[in-house]
Amino acid sequence: xxxxxxxxxxxxxxxxxxxxxxxxxxxxxxxxxxxxxxxxxxxxxxxxxxxxxxxxxxxxxxxxxxxxxxxxxxxxxxxxxxxxxxxxxxxxxxxxxxxxxxxxxxxxxxxxxxxxxxxxxxxxxxxxxxxxxxxxxxxxxxxxxxxxxxxxxxxxxxxxxxxxxxxxxxxxxxxxxxxxxxxxxxxxxxxxxxxxxxxxxxxxxxxxxxxxxxxxxxxxxxxxxxxxxxxxxxxxxxxxxxxxxxxxxxxxxxxxxxxxxxxxxxxxxxxxxxxxxxxxxxxxxxxxxxxxxxxxxxxxxxxxxxxxxxxxxxxxxxxxxxxxxxxxxxxxxxxxxxxxxxxxxxxxxxxxxxxxxxxxxxxxxxxxxxxxxxxxxxxxxxxxxxxxxxxxxxxxxxxxxxxxxxxxxxxxxxxxxxxxxxxxxxxxxxxxxxxxxxxxxxxx
Ligand SMILES: Nc1ncnc2c1ncn2[C@@H]1O[C@@H]2COP(=O)(O)O[C@H]2[C@H]1O
Ligand SMILES: Nc1ncnc2c1ncn2[C@@H]1O[C@@H]2COP(=O)(O)O[C@H]2[C@H]1O
Numbered sequence: 088x089x090x091x092x093x094x095x096x097x098x099x100x101x102x103x104x105x106x107x108x109x110x111x112x113x114x115x116x117x118x119x120x121x122x123x124x125x126x127x128x129x130x131x132x133x134x135x136x137x138x139x140x141x142x143x144x145x146x147x148x149x150x151x152x153x154x155x156x157x158x159x160x161x162x163x164x165x166x167x168x169x170x171x172x173x174x175x176x177x178x179x180x181x182x183x184x185x186x187x188x189x190x191x192x193x194x195x196x197x198x199x200x201x202x203x204x205x206x207x208x209x210x211x212x213x214x215x216x217x218x219x220x221x222x223x224x225x226x227x228x229x230x231x232x233x234x235x236x237x238x239x240x241x242x243x244x245x246x247x248x249x250x251x252x253x254x255x256x257x258x259x260x261x262x263x264x265x266x267x268x269x270x271x272x273x274x275x276x277x278x279x280x281x282x283x284x285x286x287x288x289x290x291x292x293x294x295x296x297x298x299x300x301x302x303x304x305x306x307x308x309x310x311x312x313x314x315x316x317x318x319x320x321x322x323x324x325x326x327x328x329x330x331x332x333x334x335x336x337x338x339x340x341x342x343x344x345x346x347x348x349x350x351x352x353x354x355x356x357x358x359x360x361x362x363x364x365x366x367x368x369x370x371x372x373x374x375x376x377x378x379x380x381x382x383x384x385x386x387x388x389x390x391x392x393x394x395x396x397x398x399x400x401x402x403x404x405x406x407x408x409x410x411x412x413x414x415x416x417x418x419x420x421x422x423x424x425x426x427x428x429x430x431x432x433x434x435x436x437x438x439x440x441x442x443x444x445x446x447x448x449x450x451x452x453x454x455x456x457x458x459x460x461x462x463x464x465x466x467x468x469x470x471x472x473x474x475x476x477x478x479x480x481x482x483x484x485x486x487x488x489x490x491x492x493x494x495x496x497x498x499x500x501x502x503x504x505x506x507x508x509x510x511x512x513x514x515x516x517x518x519x520x521x522x523x524x525x526x527x528x529x530x531x
Contacts, residue, residue, distance in 0.1 A: 097124075100266055103323050118240045124266065134387040154284050265303035265381040279304065279375065282329040286348055287420075291389040300385055304375040309368045315352075316366040322355025324376040325386070331372030334362040344369065354412055356382050357391060363413055395421040397494060400447050404467055406515070409507040421500035433470075434485040440474025442495040443505075449491025462517065463488075472512045475501050482518055 101120060110116035112340060271279065279301055289297055304327070309315060315326065315333065327350045335343035335351070342364065345351065355362045356379050377386070387395065397419040402409050407415065424447075427433055433444065436456060446468050453462035453470065461483065465469055473482045475498055496504070505512070 097380065100378065103321075103379075239396055260309075263384065265299060265384075266378055267305050268299075268302050269300050269305075271304075273514050275306070276301065278329065282348060283327050283350075283375070286327075286350070288327065288350060288386060289391045291392070292385070296385050296389065300377065300381065303325045303381040304377050307374045307376050309369055309372040310375055311371050313368045313372075314365060315368060315372075315374065316362050316364070318363065318365040319361045320355075322352065322360075322362060323379055325352045325356055325379070325382045326350060326366075327375045327377070329373040329375060331374075332369040333372060334367050334369045335368065337364045339365075353382070353386075353391065354416060357387060357394065357416075358412060360412060363411070394421060397422050400445060400467070400494060404445060404469070406469060406508050407512070410505075414504070418496070418500070418504045421504055422494040422496055424491050425495055427491045427493070429489055431487050432482050432484060433487060433491075433493065434483070436481050436484045438481045440479075440481055441498055442471055442473060443469065443498075443501045444471045444476055444485075445469050445494045445496070447492040447494055448481055449487060449493075450489045451487050451491060453481045453485050469512075472501075473516060473518055476513060476516070477507070 090514060101117075103119060105116070107114070108116065233375070289300070292300065307326075318337065328345065328347050330347055332346045333351065334341055335345075350368055352362075354360060394416050398415070401410070401415045401419060407418075410418065422445075425433075427449070433451065434440075436454075446464060446466050448466045450466075451464045451470070452460045453464065454460045464485070470485050471481075474480060
């Protein structure tokens with residue numbers, strides 16, 4: 088059976104946790120782990136329900152406090168630095184008190200397995216049931232909620248609809264809670280917003296996604312010299328730098344350095360590739376780590392949307408074959424899209440050149456005054472490089488002959504981001520070929 092993306096990521100996350108914790112009793116650990124995830128998810132859903140009901144909408148009609156019993160006896164979950172998650176939950180993990188790995192400190196640890204899953208046995212009271220409501224009680228529950236209104240199909244609880252959320256199927260985020268969700272205290276929030284609030288990571292997020300991401304970030308204080316990421320390893324976390332500087336090494340050669348406000352560790356999570364570089368703290372650092380699942384669920388579809396969008400195009404362009412995944416990702420960040428109708432001029436001969444163009448789909452004619460059409464371009468071809476390479480006016484006019492979609496790269500990006508591809512562009516310069524043909528028509 089094919090697995091959905093969410094299921095795969097959830098299982099990968101679990102696998103990573105098993106590798107990290109190396110539990111002696113795998114079954115007990117698994118039961119505890121998934122019950123804690125379920126508990127978190129129910130807690131989050133409950134908060135959404137409160138908000139929905141304030142708008143007159145009943146989200147989970149059968150799971151009212153009365154029906155489920157007052158199971159909100161969860162211990163408070165304290166964050167490392169004092170943040171507190173509120174126990175507003177109608178679901179309690181049957182293992183919460185017994186879990187040797189649990190962060191919940193309350194409950195008597197009586198016996199190895201003290202779940203409420205006694206098959207065929209009615210729980211003493213419904214508040215003890217791990218799942219509430221039970222399916223066989225649904226009709227009664229509906230009756231109890233006479234004012235139940237069906238939800239609008241696009242109702243998204245706390246979530247505001249925004250363009251970025253829509254493109255990432257908002258329903259897939261409903262009731263979802265990050266695995267390391269810990270509400271930040273005021274001081275942490277202020278620090279985080281100062282460090283990363285203005286960065287591209289957060290600019291594209293709606294208010295609710297931003298809140299989820301902020302509360303999913305875990306603070307990591309890293310001493311100078313620490314290897315934060317090792318090239319070739321599997322990706323687990325994405326990092327944002329609050330303080331300090333990190334160095335990047337590819338095959339032991341230093342390739343990059345970055346400081347406060349920057350981020351790293353996204354490539355392995357985006358492309359399911361091994362880590363592309365080793366990252367070492369050059370100074371003592373304060374980093375914020377975001378788990379793989381939250382990264383993929385929220386940031387990938389918004390902040391890194393361009394990379395997804397241009398990935399296929401860039402991978403299939405012959406002139407970009409020499410670029411690494413990292414180079415391609417940086418290039419994608421700098422691209423924009425333009426759409427042209429048949430007959431529209433994209434570039435006019437003699438104009439100043441500002442952009443380089445990659446044809447995503449469509450076809451174009453290249454023409455020159457006094458010569459007419461001298462070339463024809465189609466999808467995955469490029470144009471506009473000569474003015475930028477040679478600092479000359481546009482050498483020809485480029486006109487769309489079919490509906491054409493192009494990705495454009497500005498002058499500064501062209502010089503910074505094309506790397507070794509620039510040499511290929513120089514080699515392929517059509518004016519050079521033309522000039523040599525004009526000088527020696529025998530080679531035409
Ligand atoms: N030149 C570079 N090549 C590869 N990775 C780099 C480079 N500079 C910075 N990085 C970052 O280093 C990270 C290592 O882990 P990832 O491959 O997940 O993501 C990588 C990038 O975010
Ligand atoms: N034979 C050609 N002569 C000039 N430009 C060409 C030719 N064939 C394709 N072109 C493209 O047309 C573009 C017009 O703008 P540029 O001069 O910046 O870059 C040019 C090339 O990318």
